[in-house]
Amino acid sequence: MAHDLHAASPAARRVFETADETLGYSISQVCFEGPAERLQDTQFAQPALFTTSIACLEAARELGGVSNEPPSFVAGHSLGEYTALVAAKAIDFADGVRLVQERGRLMAEAAQQQPGAMAALLGLDEDRVAELCDEAGAEVCNINAPGQIVIGGTPAAVDAAMALALERGAQRGIKLRVSGAFHTSLMQPAAEGMARAVAVAAIHDATVPVVVNTTGAAIARAQELRDELVSQLIQPVQWLRSVQYLVEHGIDSVIEFGPGRVLTGLARRIDRSIAVRNVSDITSARATTTAPTPP
Numbered sequence: 001m002a003h004d005l006h007a008a009s010p011a012a013r014r015v016f017e018t019a020d021e022t023l024g025y026s027i028s029q030v031c032f033e034g035p036a037e038r039l040q041d042t043q044f045a046q047p048a049l050f051t052t053s054i055a056c057l058e059a060a061r062e063l064g065g066v067s068n069e070p071p072s073f074v075a076g077h078s079l080g081e082y083t084a085l086v087a088a089k090a091i092d093f094a095d096g097v098r099l100v101q102e103r104g105r106l107m108a109e110a111a112q113q114q115p116g117a118m119a120a121l122l123g124l125d126e127d128r129v130a131e132l133c134d135e136a137g138a139e140v141c142n143i144n145a146p147g148q149i150v151i152g153g154t155p156a157a158v159d160a161a162m163a164l165a166l167e168r169g170a171q172r173g174i175k176l177r178v179s180g181a182f183h184t185s186l187m188q189p190a191a192e193g194m195a196r197a198v199a200v201a202a203i204h205d206a207t208v209p210v211v212v213n214t215t216g217a218a219i220a221r222a223q224e225l226r227d228e229l230v231s232q233l234i235q236p237v238q239w240l241r242s243v244q245y246l247v248e249h250g251i252d253s254v255i256e257f258g259p260g261r262v263l264t265g266l267a268r269r270i271d272r273s274i275a276v277r278n279v280s281d282i283t284s285a286r287a288t289t290t291a292p293t294p295p
Contacts (some may be wrong), residue, residue: 002052002259003032004282012055012285015093019051021095023101037269041109042179046104047097053083053258054093056279060257064287065279072251073218075211075242076077077263078183080101081232088206090225090274099229102197104130106190107180107233113189116181119162123171123251132168136161141183142237143145145269147171152181183236191233198226216241218249221257239263243270255279 005012008179016028030038031048038044038178076084082100085091091099118141119260121129126140129149133139138161151161158181164174180186203226212228216238219225226270243266245247253275256264264276279285 002080002215002281005052005055005285006032008257008282009055009059009062009233009285010057015051015055015058018094019047019097022097023047027097035036035149037093039107040177043101043104043108046107047101049258050078050082050097050100053080054086056257056281056285057083057087059282059285060279061195063148063190063245063282063285065285066255070208073209073211073246073249074206075246076213077239078213078232078237080258080263081210081213081229083257084210085203085206085225088208088210088220090206090210090220090222091202099194099197103190103194103233106193106197107182107187109193110187110190111180114180115155116152116186117155117158118150118176118178118181118185119158120148120150120174120176121162121165121170121172122174123147123169124149124165128168129165132161132164139181139184140236141181143240144237145240145266148266152184154181154244159238183232183234185234187233191230194233195230198229201226210244211245213239216245218245240270241264243267243274247274253277 006016019027027047030044031052039048061068074084074087082096086093086096126143130140135149137157138151140149141152142150151158165173203222205222206220209220211218213232214228214235238291254267255277259280261278264278267274267276
């Protein structure tokens with residue numbers, strides 16, 4: 001993952017070097033060589049994904065693939081909120097990767113203490129999913145798009161909620177390969193740890209508005225951002241509302257930085273009028289005269 005960025009972009013290479021130096025081990029080696037089991041471990045997956053996403057951003061800036069002018073808004077899904085904060089100059093990359101490393105450690109620890117599960121439910125609206133979660137003892141984790149909602153909780157609660165969902169007309173229920181029930185109350189121990197970490201971190205007012213996970217609305221003040229980084233661990237990711245907020249405030253094109261096309265795909269599902277682009281490797285980081293296109 002991201003070896004081409006490291007090889008071709010001095011700016012991306014500096015990102016990986018800073019991450020390695022800050023963390024005290026070679027996260028770049030984990031990104032480039034794996035093994036897959038380590039990349040799937042949230043303690044390593046989170047700093048690896050965060051570092052790669054920032055490397056994509058810096059390479060695109062260096063190579064002319066994106067403007068160096070500030071964006072109108074930034075937003076990120078779950079872990080991606082840290083990338084958004086770096087883009088908004090609310091935290092610098094070194095402080096961000098330290099926080100992300102601690103986030104991954106705390107979430108893995110919480111998952112070991114209280115094992116959980118997550119599942120994607122397709123074809124039901126938010127109210128119906130909330131009702132069946134209440135009945136089964138599960139919780140809503142991510143409201144990603146119309147008809148695409150992720151739930152979590154104990155394995156028994158998630159199984160029960162999936163069964164109810166299928167009985168009540170869900171198209172599918174898909175168990176996710178995760179180590180815990182993220183964005184649920186089972187992450188409360190992690191939230192308490194993150195509260196201590198963000199309290200001493202260098203976090204500043206954002207230079208551009210950050211559309212945040214917990215509300216799907218924009219904030220910028222440092223204390224609000226600190227509170228958000230704690231609350232997002234135990235509250236649902238409001239991605240549907242985040243994209244709707246952007247559209248309501250005149251945004252008609254978005255760029256996703258980092259591996260994959262999940263967020264741009266969700267954005268297009270929410271509003272087909274949005275033009276999208278992904279920067280995930282050295283080719284997509286280079287300057288282009290082609291307008292953003294649907295995924």
